Amino acid sequence: MAEQGVASVWRRIKAIYTIQGNMCKTCGSYYFPPRPVCPECRRKGKLELYTFKGLGTIYSYTVVRQAPEDFKRQMPYVIAQVELDEGTRLTAQIVNVDIENVEIGMRVRACFRKIKEFGQGGIIAYGYKFEPTMKVTGHKEKSSPKQKEP
C-alpha cells in the first residue's frame, strides 16, 4: 500500500470526515462521494460542494464474517448501504447496534469512528460510520423528514 494510506486518506479527508460531496445546481441531484462531472447534465452541470446532514435509512445490509486483514479485529461487523435523506446512497458500517436488530428501513445517523489501520506501520483512518438514531434520541423516527433545498 503506497504511503500506507497517508496521502490517499489525506486528500479525501473533507469527504471522509464530514460527508462532503456535491450537488448539481442544474438538475438538483446530490452526489457522494464527490464527482468531477454530473452524469445527468455533463457539461451543462454545475456542481457545488455540499455537506450532507448525515441522516439516512438502511437500504440493504450484511454482516461481514470473512474480512481482509485490516478488518479482522472488527469481525463480525455490520455494513450497509445507507440511503441519505438527500437521496443518494453510500456504503458504511453500522455500529452501536445488536446485529439481530438491524433491518432495512432502520433510521441511522452518521458518527465519527475509526475505520481501519493501513497495516501495522500505516496510518489509522477515521471517518463516517452510522448508528441507529433511536440509540441517540430514544425513540423511533417514523419517516424521513422532507429535504429542504439548501
Next chain:
Amino acid sequence: MRNRVAIIGVGMCKFGELWEQNLKDFTLEAGMYAIFDAGVPGSDIDGMVIGNMSAGRFTGQEHLGAFAVDMGGLGDIPAYSVEAACASGGAAVRQAYMAIKSGEHKVMLVLGSEKMSDVNQTEAMNTISVASDWEWEGMFGATFPALYAFMARRHMYEYGTTEEHLAMPTVKNHANAAHNPWAQFQSPVPIDVVMKSGLLADPLRVLHSAPVTDGAAGLVMCSEDLAKKYSDTPVFIEASDQSSDTLALHDRKSITTMNAVVSSTRYALKEANLELKDINVFELHDSFSIGEIILTEDVGIAKKGEGGKALEEGITEIGGKFPVNPSGGLKARGHPVGATGVAQIVELALQLRGDAEKRQVDGAEKALAVNIGGTGATSIVHILGR
C-alpha cells in the same frame, strides 16, 4: 452477405487449484489445445489477445501478451492483455472479434487466464475486491461477498426470494459440472449442505460463492470466409456487445437489476436479429448464486423478481426450456477470473458443435453468454450460432 467472425478451435486446461503448474504452464496448455483443435498452423496466427484481471498481484507477472506469445513460440505477432475485472475474458473475445471484423487481423488466438492460488485466501479476496470501488466501498469494509449480499438481501426484501432459492443455482450447477471433465468440482452437492455452509456475508454462504481457481481457456477465431478452410464445424459469433454501469454498487438506482446486463443483452439480440426464445443454451455469470438469479431475470428468462421461481420450476436445468450454465458455471467449473469469459465461450461452442457429451443440450442452435465485471459495472454479451 456480412462476413461473420468464426470460432474454429477451443481449448481449456482442467480448472482447479493447480499446485504443480504455474501461469505459463496451464495458459500454454489451453492455447495449444485450442490451436490443435482448430488445425491451424501456428504461422497462420497473426495476433493474440489474453484476458487477465490481476496477474501482477496474483503472481507478480504482468505484460502477459509478450509472455504468452514468447512461451507459445508464436514469433513476433502483436499481442496484449485486456482487463475488465471478472469480465476480462469476455473483453478479450470481444477485442479479437473487433480486430477480425475490421480486417486488421485474419486468424487470432484468444486466451483467458488467471493463477489465483499462489496467494493466500485473504489476499485473493483483496485482489478480487478491487473490481468494485475500492476507495468508497472496500476501504470502509465492504468485501466483494458483502456487496453481493446487499443485492441478495434487497432481492429477498423486494421479491420474497428465499434462502432455498439462493441455494438452487449451486445445486444445479454442481449437478451439471459432474459431467464436465474440465470442471473444478465434479461432484453434486445436496441443498441442505449448501444451506448449512459457513456464512461469508449474510445471507451469502461459502457454497453460494465461486471458488478460488487456477485455469486458462483458449479460442482460435478467424473470419467466416477463412473458416471453411480450417474447420468443418465452425461456430459463429452472431453478436458481441458490452455495456457499463457505475463502478460503485451504491450509485445504482436499483441493486436488484444490472442495467448493463439488460442493455447489452438487448443490443446483442438486436444485432443477431433474434429474440430471447430463439436461444437454446446460456452461460450466465454466477460468481455468487444471487448473480445467477438476477441475470436470469435481466436477460429475460424470468420476469423481474422471479429468478428464484424459474430455478424452482427447473426451467434453467439441462432439459429445461432455457438451460443455464450446463458447464457448471463459475460456481462448479471454477472461476479463474480472467479465464471465465473465454471458458464460457468454449462451453457454448462445444454445445453448438454437439461435443458437450453428457451435458449436451440437444439440438442447440443459438447460445448466449453474459460475462460480468465487478458488481455489474461491466457486462459483455456474446451470442453464438451454428
